[in-house]
Amino acid sequence: MFNLVPLVIAFPVAGVLLNLAFGMRIREPITGIIASVMSGLAFAVSVLQLLALISQPEGAIVSLGEWIQVGSLSISWSFRVDTLSATMMLVVTGVGTLIHIYSIGYMHGDARFTRFFVYLNLFLAAMLLLVSADNFLLLFVGWEGVGLCSYLLIGFWFDKPGGEGWRNSSAARKAFLANRVGDAGLLLAMFAMFWAFGSLNFADVFGQAEETLAVGTPLATLIALLLLLGVTGKSAQIPLFVWLPDAMAGPTPASALIHAATMVTAGVYLIARTGVLFALSPVAQGMVVLVGTCTALLAASIAVGQNDIKRVLAYSTISQLGFMVAAVGMGAYTAGLFHLVTHAFFKALLFMAAGSVIHGVAHGFGHVERGEAFDPQDMRVMGGLRSKMPVTFWTYIAGALALAGLPPLAGFFSKDEILLAAFEHYPLAYVALTAAAFLTAFYIARQMLMVFFGKGRTQAAAHAVESGRFMLIPLIILAGLSVIGGALNLPGVHTLGGWLEHTTHEAEAGAFNAGVAGVSTALALLGFGLAYLLYGRRPVGERDPLEGALFNALRNKWWVDELYDQIAVRPYNSLSRLAAGFDRAAIDGAGLRLARLMTWLGETARIAQTGQLNWNVAGIVGGLLIVLIIVVLGRGA
Amino acid sequence: MTILQVAAAGALILLGIGLYGLLALRNLIKVVIALQIMVKGVVLALVAAGSLSGQINLGQSLAVTLIVADTVVAVVGLALAVQVRRRFGSLDVRELSTLRG
Amino acid sequence: MLQVSLLIAAVFCAIQAIRAPRLLVAAIWLAGVSALVAVLLYLLGAHEVAVIELSVGAGLVTVLFVFAISLAGEETTRLPAIIPRPLAIGLVAASVLLLAWMLAPTDNPPAADDESSFTVVVWQERGADALAQIVLIFAGVLGVLGILAEERPVEKTSAEAVQPGDELPEQVGFEVESSLERERV
Structure with a gap:
């Protein structure tokens, strides 16, 4: 059964190849259906792995053969099935499949329909390679693969008119570059590991690390911090989180795929996978908690000040990822991964429901208003969509309540476990994370009120229509999962905890703490109430009820982008200009001068080529003379 | 002077005259004549070398090969000259240089 | 003494062949060179080559020249050399002197003659040469045919x-x- 694991990757790759080969010849929905079926088959294989793991929870390593064999470096195509990777596979393929189905409806009529599905399948394949790899290099291949696919998907609409295409491709570049910084960290960590342990296989590295390194060794700290840099890039943590909000430029299903199920969870997965290394370095663990907590709080605060429906969700994602990173940093792997799973459910749901809203509003706009500048993603133009889009509304409510962490929805249990772990080990982080949880409830309530309640603030909102079947069915499934997802790891039962324990060897199983749960629930309700007071009672227009200096800072994202522009982008641009000048003057100049020299040499040498017999003979005689001189001198010596 | 020294001197002088002819002459047929003179010198040298090393017959056989090759060269060269004359109306080698850069 | 005078005569003929303004005359002088060289070869002991040189060099090649000159036409104008005369003389003199320098210590006594006859050497030891000569002659014939072929278009x-x-x-x-x-x- 475990031997089937390469198929998990093979199916999406087959989808890529099929659609590449025949995509131009078959009609629109067929390519999407092919891609969805391939994704579904991968999900089926993942389920088979799950069943196999239940009877044999220690898992297996499946090797397909050598890949690289250089000196002492030996890399093979080997895949690891254990409870951790199987969990990730299930989330990736399960949520991924729903997103595929949703995309068939969402991308209907797009000129590059087939290409979108090729990218989606490729993304899935890369992500599955990442989570199933048994050595760091193979993991890195998947790591880079998702980076590439995110670039392709964010910049998918690179040719939209009116400067929007340019903004889209800029967002894609930004994501790619921010990820590059993180990738460099991961790469350096791999070098350090190979230098220290002579291998990149998980088993060898972890085994040797536990045997040879004492807790707190500088080497362990170095490796762990470099890994953390990689994590901050991929999982959008401070300081590299800036790419994720801009990644909203891509089509909404791509946002859902990137932000919920796949790419951004790679960092959390990486920390959980390399938990052995982090356990050896309390300093690095503290850094992880610090980064995660600060990100959670900062991003949650920024989300409060945003008016773009997808941007709110993007900052929400960053914030929730901060929760997860903080959790795995504390060694609470079960809590982190539990939140990863539930977050995959409700964030994918929220993104796709938001996509449905955008779709509906844009449709309504198409019916009534023409010629005006109009942004169908701006929450200020919405309102009152509750009655226009009932399915979207109810699924959205489910996702939002799960995000806010209200019992008994999925988010309540997972977030609570994180808060509990923080409460027990890092009191300061507990306070910050609880504050972030309060902000979470506030911004999601603000969003719901602005989008679905009150009256339609524009004609577009008033004429919005519900989306089609392909889009709604995945929403309903995900809404169901968001509601019951908490059952995976109920307090006292700890199904997921016991399941992951085979891989992470996490000893503790935190007991349910009514105080912690009570505080966070109360704060969530308080956030809802506050939002209702501010946004629920009267219509929200151009002016936000919170308007002020602080709100301005939030709206401008604490000017982080501007700061990076000053300290990184501008110096880099100047350096580039300098390099361009050098290139033009010295390098091109050298080439030109060389060309000029060659021309001159040619002109000079041409004199010798008279084409006359006598001169040719003279040349021969001259050559003979030289040979003779050499011979005579040689004999004399 | 022994016969060998005479042959060696003759070989060198004939070679020199032939070379000078190749350098100085512009008439194609005379170029072929100069070539012939050079080869006479070489034939002389070959036979002298054979005689000197006590292998006169080996020198002879090489000389015969050379005479044959040289005759073929002369034939082809003369045929070429005839054709050049037909096409360019002159035997002057300067007229032959169509390489203009 | 006979040998030296023969040599002087051959050199004189060669110089005349180069200097002669008329092609036909030059060809006759060349025949003279060939004949004198043949005599020298005979004196060196190379009887067979002497005969071949006389018949081919002085006979056949001269006929060929006369034939070619009659086809190409006589050109008697003396053309000035393209290469400056001092340069030509310098090159030639330098080459010849260097060669002479290399030949200088050749007065060691002649080794004992080996017994094998000319025909044996040619046909048994140098059989490959004989084959090469045949190929060469064929190539020459083909070349001449190619060059002399009528090619109006x-x-x-x-x-x-x-x-x-x-x-x-x-x-x-x-x-x-x-x-x-x-x-x-």
């Missing part, structure tokens, strides 16, 4: 084919030059 096309080849290098040169100009500006 080719003349024009070959003259035209020269045109584009002439222009191409100029255009390339112009492009390089102009891009350099642009850069300078």
